[in-house]
Amino acid sequence: MGVGGLVSIPALLHRNATEFGSAPAYREKEFGIWQSWTWAETREEIEALALGLLDLGLAEGDFVAVIGRNRPHLYWSMMAVQMCGAIPVPLYQDAAAEEMAYTLGHCGARFVIAGDQEQVDKVIEVQGELPDFEQIIYLDPRGLRKYDHSKLHQYSHVQEAGRAKRDELSPEMARRIAKLDYDSTCVMLYTSGTTGKPKGVVLSNRNVIETSKSSSEFDGLRQSDDILAYLPMAWVGDFIFSVGQALWTGFCTNCPESAETMHMNLREIGPTYYFAPPRVFENQLTNVMIRMEDASRFKQRMFHYFMGHARKVGPAILDGKSVGLMDRLKYALGELMVYGPLKNTLGFSRVRVGYTAGEAIGPEIFDFYRSMGINLKQLYGQTEATVFITAQPDGEVRSDTVGVKCPGVELKIAENGEVFYRSPGVFVEYYKNAESTADTKDSEGWVATGDAGFIEVDTGHLRIIDRAKDVGQMASGALFAPKYVENKLKFFPNILEAVVFGSGREECTAFINIDLTAVGNWAERNNIGYASYQELAQHPQVLSTITAHVEEVNTSVAEDEMLSSCQVHRFVVLHKQLDADDGELTRTQKVRRRIIEEKYGDIIAALYDGSSEISTTTEVTYEDGRKGSISATLIICDAKVVPVQTKMAAE
Amino acid sequence: MLDQAEGYTTADGRKIGAVVMEMKNITLRFGGVEAIKDISFDIREGEIRAIIGPNGAGKSSMLNVISGFYVPQDGEVFYKGMPRPPMKPYQVARQGIARTFQNIALFEGMSVLDNVMTGRLTHMKTGLFAQSFWKGKAEAEETENREVAEKIIDFLEIQAIRKTPVSRLPYGLKKRVELARALAAEPSLLLLDEPMAGMNVEEKEDMSRFILDVNDEFGTTIALIEHDMGVVMDLSDRVVVMDYGKKIGDGTPDEVRGNQAVVDAYLGVAHD
Numbered sequence: 027m028g029v030g031g032l033v034s035i036p037a038l039l040h041r042n043a044t045e046f047g048s049a050p051a052y053r054e055k056e057f058g059i060w061q062s063w064t065w066a067e068t069r070e071e072i073e074a075l076a077l078g079l080l081d082l083g084l085a086e087g088d089f090v091a092v093i094g095r096n097r098p099h100l101y102w103s104m105m106a107v108q109m110c111g112a113i114p115v116p117l118y119q120d121a122a123a124e125e126m127a128y129t130l131g132h133c134g135a136r137f138v139i140a141g142d143q144e145q146v147d148k149v150i151e152v153q154g155e156l157p158d159f160e161q162i163i164y165l166d167p168r169g170l171r172k173y174d175h176s177k178l179h180q181y182s183h184v185q186e187a188g189r190a191k192r193d194e195l196s197p198e199m200a201r202r203i204a205k206l207d208y209d210s211t212c213v214m215l216y217t218s219g220t221t222g223k224p225k226g227v228v229l230s231n232r233n234v235i236e237t238s239k240s241s242s243e244f245d246g247l248r249q250s251d252d253i254l255a256y257l258p259m260a261w262v263g264d265f266i267f268s269v270g271q272a273l274w275t276g277f278c279t280n281c282p283e284s285a286e287t288m289h290m291n292l293r294e295i296g297p298t299y300y301f302a303p304p305r306v307f308e309n310q311l312t313n314v315m316i317r318m319e320d321a322s323r324f325k326q327r328m329f330h331y332f333m334g335h336a337r338k339v340g341p342a343i344l345d346g347k348s349v350g351l352m353d354r355l356k357y358a359l360g361e362l363m364v365y366g367p368l369k370n371t372l373g374f375s376r377v378r379v380g381y382t383a384g385e386a387i388g389p390e391i392f393d394f395y396r397s398m399g400i401n402l403k404q405l406y407g408q409t410e411a412t413v414f415i416t417a418q419p420d421g422e423v424r425s426d427t428v429g430v431k432c433p434g435v436e437l438k439i440a441e442n443g444e445v446f447y448r449s450p451g452v453f454v455e456y457y458k459n460a461e462s463t464a465d466t467k468d469s470e471g472w473v474a475t476g477d478a479g480f481i482e483v484d485t486g487h488l489r490i491i492d493r494a495k496d497v498g499q500m501a502s503g504a505l506f507a508p509k510y511v512e513n514k515l516k517f518f519p520n521i522l523e524a525v526v527f528g529s530g531r532e533e534c535t536a537f538i539n540i541d542l543t544a545v546g547n548w549a550e551r552n553n554i555g556y557a558s559y560q561e562l563a564q565h566p567q568v569l570s571t572i573t574a575h576v577e578e579v580n581t582s583v584a585e586d587e588m589l590s591s592c593q594v595h596r597f598v599v600l601h602k603q604l605d606a607d608d609g610e611l612t613r614t615q616k617v618r619r620r621i622i623e624e625k626y627g628d629i630i631a632a633l634y635d636g637s638s639e640i641s642t643t644t645e646v647t648y649e650d651g652r653k654g655s656i657s658a659t660l661i662i663c664d665a666k667v668v669p670v671q672t673k674m675a676a677e
Numbered sequence: 678m679l680d681q682a683e684g685y686t687t688a689d690g691r692k693i694g695a696v697v698m699e700m701k702n703i704t705l706r707f708g709g710v711e712a713i714k715d716i717s718f719d720i721r722e723g724e725i726r727a728i729i730g731p732n733g734a735g736k737s738s739m740l741n742v743i744s745g746f747y748v749p750q751d752g753e754v755f756y757k758g759m760p761r762p763p764m765k766p767y768q769v770a771r772q773g774i775a776r777t778f779q780n781i782a783l784f785e786g787m788s789v790l791d792n793v794m795t796g797r798l799t800h801m802k803t804g805l806f807a808q809s810f811w812k813g814k815a816e817a818e819e820t821e822n823r824e825v826a827e828k829i830i831d832f833l834e835i836q837a838i839r840k841t842p843v844s845r846l847p848y849g850l851k852k853r854v855e856l857a858r859a860l861a862a863e864p865s866l867l868l869l870d871e872p873m874a875g876m877n878v879e880e881k882e883d884m885s886r887f888i889l890d891v892n893d894e895f896g897t898t899i900a901l902i903e904h905d906m907g908v909v910m911d912l913s914d915r916v917v918v919m920d921y922g923k924k925i926g927d928g929t930p931d932e933v934r935g936n937q938a939v940v941d942a943y944l945g946v947a948h949d
Contacts, residue, residue, distance in 0.1 A: 057827035058790075058839060168832070169890050172689065286837035 034206035034231050036109045038273040043069035046249060046276045052098035055283035055291055063098060065276065072102045075181070076109035077188030077195045079137070082161060082179065086111035086202060089133040089214065093117045093126070093149075094141020096255040096281045099165050099181060101268060103139045108212065111202035112137075115214045115226070116259040118613045119145060120606075122651050127152035129216050133226055133457065134158040139181070143169040146178070208232040213269075214457055215262050217409050218612040226457035227262075227409045236450040237412040238270035240433040244417065245379045251277035251298045252376075256288045261614065262409040263383075267301060270412075292373035300380045304387035305615065307402075309543070310372055311391050312519050316547050332360035333397070340397030345421045365398040374400050381405050381417075383428075384614065386490075386509075388517030392425040404428050406488060410466065410473055411435075412451035416488045427487035437488065443478035444494040478507075496619065498529035504591035504670075506534070508619075511583055511592045518575045519544040520568075523604050525617055526594065527630055535633040536597040537626065538572055539604055560601045560658050569663055572599055576665040584668035593667040596633050598640070600626075601658035607647045629660065638662055684721055687914050694722030696755075697866060697898055698743065703752035705738055712738040713749065714922040720866070725892055725899045727909045730919035731942055736902045737779060739919065740870055743900060744776050745769040770799045775864035777855040779871045779902075785844040789835060789854050790826065792843055796861025797822040829860045832894070833887055849880040853887070860891065867891070869901035873908055881905065885912055906943070910934065918942065 032038050042051065047066035054061050063071065084090070090107045092114055094100050104114035115133050117126060119141065126148055130138070136158050140146045146164050153159050164170060165181045188195070212234045216224040241247075255268040268279045277299070282291035289310075318329055339353045349357075369375045380395070380402040387404065395402045405417035406428035416437070418429035431437050435449040448471045455463045467473045478497045479490040491497065492509040500506045508526040515524040515538065522541035528534035540563050549556060549565070556562040580593040604610040609621050623630065625644070632640035643657040684693045698720040705713040712735045720726045720743075728736050741747040742754065745764045754761045756772065764772075775796070783792050800822060801808075807815040830836055833853055838846060843854060852872060859867055872888065873881045885908055891897050903909045909916060910930040918926035918933055920942040926933045933939055 057824065057831055058836070059827075168894060169886075171893055172691070283836045284834065290837070 032235065033208045034108065034203070034210065035105055035212060035234070035269065035273060036203045036206065038235070039065075039069055039072065039105060042273060042276045049249065049276065050278045051272075051276075052101065052279050052281070053295075054098050054281040055287070055294075058283075060280075060294070068098075068102065071099075071185070072106045072109065073199070074185040074188045074192075075103060075106035076199055077192055078184035078186070079106055079110050079112075079163075079188070080195045080198055081187050081191055082137070082163075082184065084110045084112050084137060086205075088112040088137065089115050089135045090137045090139060091115045091117050091130055091133070091135040092139045092259065093119050093145045094139075094165065094259070095119055095285060096257075096259055096264070096268070097141060097165065098279070098281055100139065100141060100259060101255075101279065103163075103181075104213070104269065107139075108206070109199055109203055111205060111210075113211050113214055115216070116265065117216065118218075118258055118260040120258075121148075121613065122607070123148040123151045124651075127155045129224060129226075130159065131156050132224075133214060136160045137163065139163045140165070142166040146170060146173070206231065208235075211454070213265060215265060215409055216260065218261075218614045218616065225459055225462055228454040228457050229262075229412055230454050233412040233451050233453060234266070234270045235274065236434070237414055238266060238274040240450075241266075241414050241417070242271050242275045244419070244433060245299075247271060247275045247277065247299060247379070249276040251275065251378075252295055253277065253279055253299050253301075254288075254292055254295055254297045255279050255281050256285075256292075257301070257303075258613070262413055263301060263407075266413045267299075289373065293371065294373075296373055296376040298376045298378045300374070300377050302380075302382060303384045303615070304382050304391070305385070307382060307387065307391055307395060308519070311394055312541070312544050314368070314372070315519070316543070319551070329364055332364040333394075335360055336365060336397035337393060340399060341393065341423075344396055344399055344401060345423070361399070369398055369400065374398075377401065379403070383407060385616070386513040387425060388513075389425040390517065396423065406490065408475060410453045411447060411449060412453070414451060415445075415447050415449070415475070418487075422485070422487070424487070427482065427485075427489050429488065430486045431488070437481065438472070439480060440474075442494065443480065443491070443497070445475045445477050445479045445488065445490070446472045447475065448472050500528055500534075500591050501530060501532050502591060505588050506592060507589055508534075508592070510589055511536070511579065511594065512617075514579045514582060515575065515594075520548070520571060521575060523611075523617065525604075525619065525622055526592070527623070527633070528592065531634065533595040534592050535630070536576070536594045537622070537629070538576075538597055538599045540568060540572070540599060542603075559603065560656065563599045563601055564658070564661060569599060569661060572597075573663050573665055576663075580665060580667050584670070590668075590670050593670075594665055595667055596662055596664050598629055598633065598660045598662050600629075601642075601660060602644060602646060602656060605646075607649060608645070609647075632662060687724075691723065691893075691914075693724045693914060696720070697722050697757060698900075699755040700742070701753045701755065703739075703742055703749045703754070705735075705742060705747055705749045712922055713742065715752070716917075716919070716922075716924045717752075718917050718924065718927055720898060720900055721915075722898055723892070723896055724914040725888070725901070725912055727913035727916045728900065728902050728919060729904075729906065729909050729916060733921075734919040734942075735922040736919055737870060740776070740868055740900070740902055744774060744868055767799070770862060773863075773865035774868065775859040775862040775866075776868035777852070777859050777870060777872060779874060781848075781851045781855055783843045783851060783855055783858070786842060788840050788842055789846070789857075790830070790839045792854055793826045793829060793857045793861045794822065796858040797826060799862060800825075825863070826861050829857050832860075832890070833857050849876050849883075852876070852880075852884065856884075856887065856891075860895070860897075863895075864897060867897050867899045869899065869903075871902055871904060873903060873905055881908060888912060 042065040048064050050062050051065040051068040052063045090112050092100055092103055107114040117129055138149050140162055146162055161177050163179045163181055163184055167180050208231050212229050212231045214226045214228050216226055257264045272279045280295045282288045335356055339349050339357055342349050377400050383405045403418040403423050407413040407415045414432040416429040416431050435447055438446045452471055452473055476494050477490050478492055478494040479488055481488050492507040496508055498506045506528050511526045512524040515521050520541055523539035525537040526534055576594050583593050584590045606613050628642050629640055639659055639661050641659045643655050645655050647653050684695055696719045701717050703713055703716045728739055730736050742749055748763045803815040803818050873884050892899055916933045918939045925938040926936040
């Protein structure tokens with residue numbers, strides 16, 4: 027049973043509005059000012075919308091798609107939908123119209139709540155393929171004045187209609203809320219679809235509330251905490267942080283003014299609980315380093331001196347271990363001169379709990395933040411687990427593990443190395459896909475993560491090696507784990523993305539994407555002119571730098587006995603950035619190996635046939651869905667490899 | 678063709694109102710050069726009116742006549758039915774006319790927000806003294822005007838550069854800031870001098886969308902000069918075509934496109 031009758035999101039909302047009615051629940055920067063809503067105001071807004079939705083004929087069990095950037099009104103719309111006994115389905119707002127057509131059609135949404143004209147346009151474009159679709163409710167009226175309003179309703183008008191019929195419709199709403207229990211569906215979230223079509227993951231109130239409760243307790247989250255909601259609303263993490271945990275603990279969710287102002291808004295709010303994928307931390311560190319190079323010599327020396335000291339003692343101080351008095355004093359001085367101001371600039375002054383997940387984070391990057399006293403930790407999770415599988419407790423933080431199992435979670439490792447888990451957060455099913463549900467979740471409730479890993483015997487920490495199905499064998503029979511090598515490559519600021527090939531082959535090869543920010547800045551500093559990304563990527567000096575990075579990685583890979591065959595022998599620096607619009611990455615920026623292998627087959631062939639360069643033409647998709655193509659001649663580079671030990675033994 | 682008093686309805690269903698500004702037989706000379714020769718046309722309420730023509734056709738001169746900066750030697754300008762006497766620029770601004778410039782004319786050292794706020798100056802009434810000490814009315818007035826400025830910043834999606842000095846912005850964004858400043862004056866007639874000059878395709882698309890949205894959202898009448906024929910034909914309701922100071926065409930984009938004189942002016946004809 028639920029905790030004290032708190033078995034649904036509307037029940038939690040009611041509790042918050044009663045218990046912390048005057049505390050801020052949502053903030054959003056608009057017109058240059060942070061607008062704020064208390065929990066009591068939030069409930070009123072949500073109820074008004076829910077009544078308006080009832081008035082429009084929203085039925086119990088309906089799916090309602092919510093599409094747009096992070097805005098309080100869209101979070102409210104999800105809760106309003108729940109109040110009507112219907113199920114919110116947040117969708118990725120940057121998805122193209124056809125991608126949206128699939129998910130909208132799959133869940134058969136009758137209602138769509140859209141943030142602005144862009145989203146409305148996409149839905150209208152594909153409505154012909156959606157037999158169930160009926161109405162759109164839009165938030166920002168801009169540009170929509172001239173549209174045919176037979177299927178369109180403005181958000182605020184729906185609320186007004188709801189308020190006007192409060193007396194008439196309230197009993198129906200109360201009846202529907204009362205019917206919600208721990209096993210009713212809370213939300214449906216589509217997986218990003220690393221392989222194939224996205225799957226609709228059905229999560230119950232039990233999944234969401236139990237997970238929110240245990241994870242909030244694990245990290246001691248408080249009602250007075252602040253978070254910044256800037257990650258896609260369709261992603262399970264955002265749903266748990268900005269809806270699940272926010273409602274459970276009653277903390278305040280802050281929404282940035284626009285995607286471009288995120289970093290400024292981060293600084294203004296100074297969240298106490300913060301989540302970001304490794305990419306965000308990498309970018310921030312790259313920016314700090316670039317700006318330091320432009321600083322005066324005195325500032326540079328001060329920065330490097332104190333950062334050096336922080337690397338030595340910072341993590342120990344953060345973990346509460348004993349450190350010498352002199353070191354402590356020096357660290358305090360550093361805090362005053364460097365760490366404090368830097369944390370303030372980054373918006374991390376108040377972070378008490380910070381998480382990163384989704385991809386491996388470079389040890390240097392991870393240590394940089396921790397040494398400054400930011401409690402950055404790693405967690406491991408997935409949509410099917412309602413996020414949390416493992417997380418690092420305070421004081422046990424390392425860059426190479428993903429932590430110990432979360433409260434209530436059971437773990438086991440299969441013979442092939444695949445990680446399985448069972449927890450109260452385990453999803454109900456994949457919507458309309460019993461076959462996949464059965465493949466993923468067995469009758470005892472164990473779920474396959476699809477990741478290969480192992481549990482450290484002495485610490486109980488889980489370490490993830492790679493996607494289980496990506497782990498393969500090379501022609502020699504040696505273990506092939508591409509992600510392991512790619513991560514090492516990506517830890518270099520100059521390398522944005524890497525894809526390693528080698529399954530069933532004699533040797534490994536790689537595609538590399540340069541990081542335009544880092545490499546572009548380097549080029550500027552060294553007076554190297556370039557007209558395009560493509561030209562910069564093929565510059566001889568860039569290629570030699572990347573070669574040096576690859577060789578460094580080879581040395582490090584060679585040290586690992588199991589994976590020493592995964593050294594990269596030959597590679598190309600790609601002429602275009604791998605992009606989700608081209609289907610090469612998922613919307614959550616994960617590499618889609620099969621698609622890349624197919625699309626760039628000619629380049630892969632050239633990597634293995636010994637040619638020194640390859641001319642190729644690649645189709646690209648622009649943001650608005652139009653297609654074009656770019657052609658280029660790519661130089662194929664050779665990298666030195668460290669002789670593999672087994673070979674040496676044979677000699 | 679047009680009903681003088683009633684206006685017309687565009688293809689996409691917008692109602693275009695009565696004549697706001699009328700040019701009657703305008704001739705403008707600089708010494709011996711006739712920049713504009715006997716041109717007449719009108720601008721109607723709520724429409725997007727374009728003036729196009731090859732280089733040196735007299736487009737910018739025409740816009741300067743509309744804005745009241747140049748006083749023509751012959752002919753008359755009627756604004757809202759009244760003949761317009763020669764005026765100072767601030768008087769023009771108070772009449773509800775705002776403009777942007779071909780070569781950006783922003784205050785480079787000031788932030789985007791401050792630049793946009795300068796567009797509000799004609800709406801401020803408190804004196805120098807009150808504003809210096811920022812007390813009472815002056816404070817309330819600034820809050821009010823800031824609100825308008827912020828709505829426009831939101832509308833043109835330049836929140837991220839609100840506090841950035843204009844000198845640090847790329848060209849395309851500067852153009853947008855200039856539009857923001859003109860809009861801050863809440864004009865009833867907006868004059869745009871080559872709003873897309875020097876922009877890439879994506880920036881042009883953005884700017885076109887903003888121009889359409891301004892017209893749609895605020896009902897602002899817009900007169901624009903533009904080089905890019907594609908943009909003009911897509912955006913405007915009616916087009917005046919000029920060549921060597923003369924009007925060689927006037928009508929809807931389709932009518933103008935079919936006009937032989939216009940085709941010749943753009944593609945060139947063999948001279949005898």
